Amino acid sequence: MKKTIFVFSALIIALLILFQLSKYAYVSGDISIEVAIAIASVLFFIIGVYINKKSLTQEPSNPSTIDVQKISDLGISDREYEVLVQISEGLSNKEIADKLFLSESTIKTHVSNLLVKLDAKRRTQAIQKAKDLQILSL
Incomplete structure (x- = not known):
């Protein structure tokens, strides 16, 4: 800076x-x-x-690898992981539902499951924990 x-x-x-x-x-x-x-x-x-x-010509400062084993250890399904990625992009439940062709109530269920599996109270906290666990790229 x-x-x-x-x-x-x-x-x-x-x-x-x-x-x-x-x-x-x-x-x-x-x-x-x-x-x-x-x-x-x-x-x-x-x-x-x-x-x-x-x-x-600048290279990415910190290319992080996603720990697939950690995802399976936490019991996060492929669809829940897709929802987590969409949450990290800042999309709302409605936007995620439209993008993944699911109902909004299904997305709410996936988000609730993610919050429990990541031991988080809010979406932002879940994203931070996912980054700390290296299951989301920085």
Whole structure:
């Protein structure tokens, strides 16, 4: 986070310096405003391409593996696991029911079973416990 703040701060400072230099060059008559704008545009295009390339080449920070044995030890069925994954994506019972082509009451039953099996009181707590048990990817 600090690195991102530093990079954007440096870009803002560079932009301000560039504007001041272009203003000075324009006032002194050495350069036309179109050339100053073109230089600024090319510079920021290059910076944008560099940032885009750098962000696309980053590897996932912590690829986690799902512990299938733990899922079966907890007695979580395949359908309950599907519901758990949908819960972790932030979907409501109705949305999960629509996506999995089930009734909303069936989803409520699966959620209740998951809460019991994961010893959780709320959906968010169930998701956190599932991540701690490494049965959900981070």
